Amino acid sequence: GASVEQIRLVNLFDLDGHLVAAAVDYDSGIGRVVVLNGKTGRRTWMSDPGPVTDLFPGGQAVFVWCQTGYGKFETRMTRVDGHEIWQKDFAGIGAVKPDGTLAMVVGSNESPTWDDWEYRQVSPGGKVEIALKASGRCAVRPLVKRDGTVYFIGAVLPVDLGGSRLDYTSFFAMPQEVLFQHLMGIRPSLPEYDVHLHRLRPGETALEVIYKVSGSFSFAELKVLGSEIVLCDGQ
Numbered sequence: 001g002a003s004v005e006q007i008r009l010v011n012l013f014d015l016d017g018h019l020v021a022a023a024v025d026y027d028s029g030i031g032r033v034v035v036l037n038g039k040t041g042r043r044t045w046m047s048d049p050g051p052v053t054d055l056f057p058g059g060q061a062v063f064v065w066c067q068t069g070y071g072k073f074e075t076r077m078t079r080v081d082g083h084e085i086w087q088k089d090f091a092g093i094g095a096v097k098p099d100g101t102l103a104m105v106v107g108s109n110e111s112p113t114w115d116d117w118e119y120r121q122v123s124p125g126g127k128v129e130i131a132l133k134a135s136g137r138c139a140v141r142p143l144v145k146r147d148g149t150v151y152f153i154g155a156v157l158p159v160d161l162g163g164s165r166l167d168y169t170s171f172f173a174m175p176q177e178v179l180f181q182h183l184m185g186i187r188p189s190l191p192e193y194d195v196h197l198h199r200l201r202p203g204e205t206a207l208e209v210i211y212k213v214s215g216s217f218s219f220a221e222l223k224v225l226g227s228e229i230v231l232c233d234g235q
Contacts, residue, residue: 006183007031011055014038018080020063022055026180029053033065035080045082054093056141059100059124066091075104077126086126092117095142095150100124103150105138115156119200119207132207135196143222143229148202151222151229155193190217195233197222 003025010022010031017038024031033047033055053068058077067074068091075092077085092106101124107117117137121130136154143151181187197211211231218234 010052013057015057015063015080016061018044018061020055020057020080022052022065024052026183029069033063033078035082044080053091054141056094056096058096058102064094064096064102066093068092075106077124088122088126090120092120093138093141094122095144097121097144097148097150098146099148101129103142103144103152105134105142105152105154107137117154119150119152119198130205132200132205134198134207135209136194140219140221143224145224150198150200152198153219153222153231154196154198155216155219156196157191157193192217193219195219197229197231 006026007023008026010024012019012021014020019036019038019041020033021036022031022033029051030049031052032049033052034043035045036042037044047065050067051069051072052065054064054066056064058064061080062077062085063080064075064077066076073089073091075088075090079085090106092104094102094104097103102122104120104122105117106120115136117134119130119132119134120128122128134152134154136156138152138154140153145151192215194214195212195216196209199208199210200206201208213233216234218232220232223230
């Protein structure tokens with residue numbers, strides 16, 4: 001609408017000849033998921049407005065998207081023609097594994113359990129097969145290797161007993177938060193997180209924390225470099 005001055009892109013990718021994108025208004029966090037025909041650019045489907053916080057491919061011609069905030073905590077799997085396959089009452093951030101199952105780290109930005117999210121493995125049919133408590137909240141997408149091993153970052157912002165908990169009402173990766181402060185003319189103040197790198201190998205039933213760092217002010221997407229996992233932790 002006319003009131004939207006700037007948008008934040010949630011994700012954008014090609015999916016079986018279609019372009020799937022999600023973007024939200026920078027001020028309100030309300031946006032849409034849109035599907036375009038890859039050849040003509042014509043819009044073929046668009047979601048209702050909502051607080052869209054994640055979007056990722058979910059398999060052949062299907063995608064998964066989440067809404068978080070304004071009383072909504074929902075995850076949906078949808079076909080590129082707009083047909084909804086399933087909807088769940090949790091939300092977070094995720095990726096698809098080679099066997100078609102979903103690796104999601106889910107939680108709430110508003111509940112009393114905001115500091116420790118949960119890893120959930122979800123079948124293509126929407127069944128939660130594994131649920132494991134993790135350390136911290138996940139702001140960047142889990143990384144899935146070809147062998148099915150899942151890595152993800154959990155970040156904890158230590159409580160400032162002399163301050164408020166306003167930081168907990170919305171949670172973005174640090175580069176987005178710094179950009180937001182810059183656009184608003186605010187001198188960036190970088191909170192320092194405790195960061196935990198988790199790993200779950202195929203067939204295992206417990207998460208392993210393979211790296212920890214305190215006092216990190218920035219963390220980026222995980223990347224694979226050969227057999228190594230690369231983590232930028234601000235130090």
